[in-house]
Amino acid sequence: MSFCWAAYLAWEPAVSSGLPPPSTKPANRELIPEGAVQGDFDGDGTAEYVWLVPPKIDSTDVDCVGECTSYLTSSNPALRPYVLQTAIGGMLAVYHHLGAGRRDYVGIAPAWFMGCWSRYFVLTYRPSGGQLGVKPFSTHCDQWEHDSIPIARDSAHAGHVLIHYTDMAAGDFAVKTKSVPLQ
Known part of the structure; x- marks a missing residue:
């Protein structure tokens, strides 16, 4: 495991809007895997758990058996699984109430066999299934080593969030910030 990926794995976001957490739906904790996160991702006022189910890795530890899809x-069985292609797992973070409603968002930093570049996904659930809150954006492990929070509510612009991304075209790995509309 690279130093950069180890630093990312140690990063634990503490992101909240200050609103009270959603009520907790009783769940059989024996069925909830380690690494699951809890939030009200469908906005119904009841919290559910989400987690990544990774693909099976072959005996060489450098390829998947079948598709490399998590x-x-x-x-909540009503929430259909969200397909994350080109991912062998990843880290999840909960962002409480990025938008005007009580809906929570889950951030996903996909894991891959090597390299420090990754797309960062932020999504929530709508009746039609998982919906991206913003277009996936580029991050680099250097960003995680400096405790950069990838997304936050933009208090200056209603309905917008601030994304903190690493510009792949720049050679300095500087973290940049941009205000974008939340879907």
Whole structure:
């Protein structure tokens, strides 16, 4: 495991809007895997758990058996799994109430066999299934080593969030910030 990826794995976001957390739906904790995160991802006022189900890795530890696709799965069977292609797992973070409603968002930094560049996904659930909150944006492990929070509510612009990304075209790995509309 690279130093950069180890630093990312140690990063634990503490992101909240200050609103009270959603009520907790009773869940059989034996069925909730380690690494699951809890939030009200469908906005119904009841919290559910989500977690990534990674693909099976072959004996060489450098390829998948079949597709290298992970699935974001929920303790709420009404929430269909979200397909995350080109990912062998990843780290999840909960962002409470990025938008005007009580809906929570889950951030996903996909894991891959090597390298420090990654797309960062932020999504929530709508009746039609998982929906991206913003277009996936580029991050580099250097960003995680400096405790950069990838997304936050933009208090200056209603309905917008601030994304903190690493510009792949720049050679300095500087973290840049941009205000974008939240879907």
